[in-house]
Amino acid sequence: MSPKTLYDKIWDAHVVQQDEDGTCLLYIDRHLVHEVTSPQAFEGLRMSGRKVRAPEKTIAVPDHNVPTTLDRDDAATMTEDSRIQVAALDANAKEFGVNYYPVSDIRQGIVHIVGPEQGWTLPGMTVVCGDSHTATHGAFGALAHGIGTSEVEHVLATQTLIQKKSKNMKVEITGKLRPGVTAKDITLSVIGVTGTAGGTGYVIEYCGEAIRDLSMEGRMTVCNMAIEGGARAGLIAPDEKTFEYCKGRPHAPKGAQWEAAMDWWKTLFSDEDAHWDKVITIKGEDIAPVVTWGTSPEDVLPITATVPNPTDFKGGKVDAAKRSIEYMGLEAGQKLSDIKIDTVFIGSCTNGRIEDLRAAAAVVKGKKIKDGLRAMVVPGSGLVRAQAEEEGLAQIFQDAGFEWRLAGCSMCLAMNPDQLAPGERCASTSNRNFEGRQGYKGRTHLMSPAMAAAAAITGHLTDVRELM
Amino acid sequence: MDKFDKLTGIAAPMPLVNIDTDMIIPKQFLKTIKRSGLGVNLFDEMRYDREGNENADFVLNKPQYRETEILVAGDNFGCGSSREHAPWAIKDFGIRCVIAPSFADIFYNNCFKNGILPIALPQEAVDVLMKDAERGSNARMTVDLESQTVTTSDGEVFSFEVDSFKKHCLMEGLDDIGLTMAKAGAIDTFEAQASQARPWV
Numbered sequence: 001m002s003p004k005t006l007y008d009k010i011w012d013a014h015v016v017q018q019d020e021d022g023t024c025l026l027y028i029d030r031h032l033v034h035e036v037t038s039p040q041a042f043e044g045l046r047m048s049g050r051k052v053r054a055p056e057k058t059i060a061v062p063d064h065n066v067p068t069t070l071d072r073d074d075a076a077t078m079t080e081d082s083r084i085q086v087a088a089l090d091a092n093a094k095e096f097g098v099n100y101y102p103v104s105d106i107r108q109g110i111v112h113i114v115g116p117e118q119g120w121t122l123p124g125m126t127v128v129c130g131d132s133h134t135a136t137h138g139a140f141g142a143l144a145h146g147i148g149t150s151e152v153e154h155v156l157a158t159q160t161l162i163q164k165k166s167k168n169m170k171v172e173i174t175g176k177l178r179p180g181v182t183a184k185d186i187t188l189s190v191i192g193v194t195g196t197a198g199g200t201g202y203v204i205e206y207c208g209e210a211i212r213d214l215s216m217e218g219r220m221t222v223c224n225m226a227i228e229g230g231a232r233a234g235l236i237a238p239d240e241k242t243f244e245y246c247k248g249r250p251h252a253p254k255g256a257q258w259e260a261a262m263d264w265w266k267t268l269f270s271d272e273d274a275h276w277d278k279v280i281t282i283k284g285e286d287i288a289p290v291v292t293w294g295t296s297p298e299d300v301l302p303i304t305a306t307v308p309n310p311t312d313f314k315g316g317k318v319d320a321a322k323r324s325i326e327y328m329g330l331e332a333g334q335k336l337s338d339i340k341i342d343t344v345f346i347g348s349c350t351n352g353r354i355e356d357l358r359a360a361a362a363v364v365k366g367k368k369i370k371d372g373l374r375a376m377v378v379p380g381s382g383l384v385r386a387q388a389e390e391e392g393l394a395q396i397f398q399d400a401g402f403e404w405r406l407a408g409c410s411m412c413l414a415m416n417p418d419q420l421a422p423g424e425r426c427a428s429t430s431n432r433n434f435e436g437r438q439g440y441k442g443r444t445h446l447m448s449p450a451m452a453a454a455a456a457i458t459g460h461l462t463d464v465r466e467l468m
Numbered sequence: 469m470d471k472f473d474k475l476t477g478i479a480a481p482m483p484l485v486n487i488d489t490d491m492i493i494p495k496q497f498l499k500t501i502k503r504s505g506l507g508v509n510l511f512d513e514m515r516y517d518r519e520g521n522e523n524a525d526f527v528l529n530k531p532q533y534r535e536t537e538i539l540v541a542g543d544n545f546g547c548g549s550s551r552e553h554a555p556w557a558i559k560d561f562g563i564r565c566v567i568a569p570s571f572a573d574i575f576y577n578n579c580f581k582n583g584i585l586p587i588a589l590p591q592e593a594v595d596v597l598m599k600d601a602e603r604g605s606n607a608r609m610t611v612d613l614e615s616q617t618v619t620t621s622d623g624e625v626f627s628f629e630v631d632s633f634k635k636h637c638l639m640e641g642l643d644d645i646g647l648t649m650a651k652a653g654a655i656d657t658f659e660a661q662a663s664q665a666r667p668w669v
């Protein structure tokens with residue numbers, strides 16, 4: 001047999017049919033659904049009299065619109081159109097009989113945190129969701145990617161997708177990370193190297209010692225942002241850590257089925273001499289704690305650097321950089337660590353898991369946030385929140401002056417009332433710093449939870465290593 | 469789905485790189501449960517000020533670009549989220565074709581599902597088309613999917629590549645769900661085999 005990459009193996013195991021021109025019908029093992037990109041898809045099914053083909057493989061949870069304030073049971077905390085969208089998901093989940101975690105359920109949370117937490121996401125699966133950060137699930141060695149609403153409807157109706165295979169890219173992070181450097185710094189640094197279009201047309205497999213050393217939470221952070229690098233999906237080969245994480249989860253296999261699953265999962269790695277269309281290698285020790293300065297995730301630099309000059313760039317990027325710097329209210333040559341912030345947001349599907357909260361709490365412990373700052377922690381799910389309370393993290397955050405919120409997407413995309421005001425500047429653990437992403441004219445700097453926590457203490461972008 | 473075969477129309481220049489889906493349609497307009505009516509909010513934050521007045525210098529607000537049917541843009545167009553609201557808004561505005569050096573993957577696929585033709589061409593070709601688009605409403609470009617060509621108002625012709633299956637669906641206005649439903653037998657067979665091989669799924 002010819003050598004295969006992990007992507008090749010998962011792909012081959014899911015091809016229902018292949019046409020002469022290479023177009024495939026790919027079987028989908030798990031379909032995750034949220035309230036924003038699904039209403040038109042369910043409506044499409046209704047209009048054509050179609051059913052959900054595999055409701056038992058379909059999992060729905062509202063997250064984007066859901067208020068994260070403690071009074072969210074009061075419908076008045078939602079705008080009318082948000083309420084309608086969440087109500088539509090409630091009704092659709094019931095009508096079509098799919099698995100559902102309503103707002104009132106402690107298991108509710110961001111779809112990409114709930115899937116792995118409940119054991120829906122397992123190695124070797126194909127996973128899709130009407131959301132670009134579906135790449136997160138690749139941390140399990142699952143082929144996971146975002147789809148549009150028409151494709152959501154296609155998967156609901158047929159449990160398949162029409163796809164052409166992407167190319168294989170290997171991103172290897174060798175050696176060890178230095179203290180204060182985290183999974184978020186890895187994933188942002190990779191985008192800094194490849195650019196936001198560098199992964200277009202590829203599925204990335206992340207490998208190397210620094211990746212193996214990451215926990216499952218860290219691996220999810222890395223894969224989550226594969227999409228910011230333009231890749232269709234990010235993958236990490238499953239290993240003992242993966243199996244350990246999956247074992248005993250509500251929807252993970254048990255007993256003999258677990259053994260059978262393990263037998264297959266252990267074959268899920270890229271063969272020694274597999275073919276790669278592109279290879280990028282970065283030394284773990286070369287990665288520093290980073291922040292973004294502009295309005296694209298590729299606008300990333302070590303915290304010790306200065307705001308670049310637009311003339312440092314080439315082609316269309318010159319104007320884009322000029323526009324970014326102006327939008328961000330910065331000046332070329334300014335030290336990144338001098339940038340003062342107004343708000344701190346710790347949460348999102350990139351960094352809303354328990355380990356992220358632990359990392360932030362470790363920096364915050366015993367300290368107070370800078371006077372006048374608004375800071376919030378939004379756990380990624382109700383279960384993450386409960387665990388953080390049990391571990392005493394919630395108390396650490398509250399003592400320091402952070403708001404301790406309920407689970408949801410919150411200020412990651414600001415579809416609910418958690419938004420930046422015009423000109424407000426935020427240290428954020430989310431994944432997108434686009435213009436207006438966190439609120440009209442809001443300014444976002446992306447960074448790791450530890451770095452965001454450090455910024456909360458000092459009131460400006462800060463090298464977390466100085467607080468360690 | 470609407471068919472796309474040939475189009476001659478006004479092209480608007482948007483030379484910015486990395487035009488993301490938040491720029492195309494900001495999140496406050498994602499709360500709809502319909503597909504229609506998003507055209508007025510296309511590029512909302514660039515197109516209007518806070519009070520909802522038009523920004524006169526935004527390209528689509530200029531008199532000569534109000535009837536734009538083709539957009540010529542910078543690299544990595546449509547990056548960001550999977551929101552199909554982006555192509556819905558583009559289509560609802562009346563744009564049926566976007567030309568750029570490259571597109572983000574999900575956006576590119578979403579276009580075909582909505583009767584929009586995304587065309588990726590080398591930077592040099594896009595530069596020529598951008599210049600042509602800058603000439604305003606006197607310059608009409610022609611996009612022909614059958615022959616896979618874009619022709620400038622001066623008659624310069626550029627050929628583009630497109631996946632044969634996607635081209636076929638777009639030219640015929642085919643609904644892929646219907647096409648796949650016709651393969652239900654193959655899906656049944658796959659499911660039966662997969663449930664033997666991987667019963668835990």
Ligand code: SF4
Pocket residue numbers: 063064110111112131133348349350408409412413430431
């Ligand atoms: S947390 Fe942010 S990126 Fe993740 S699913 Fe929610 S809105 Fe999207």
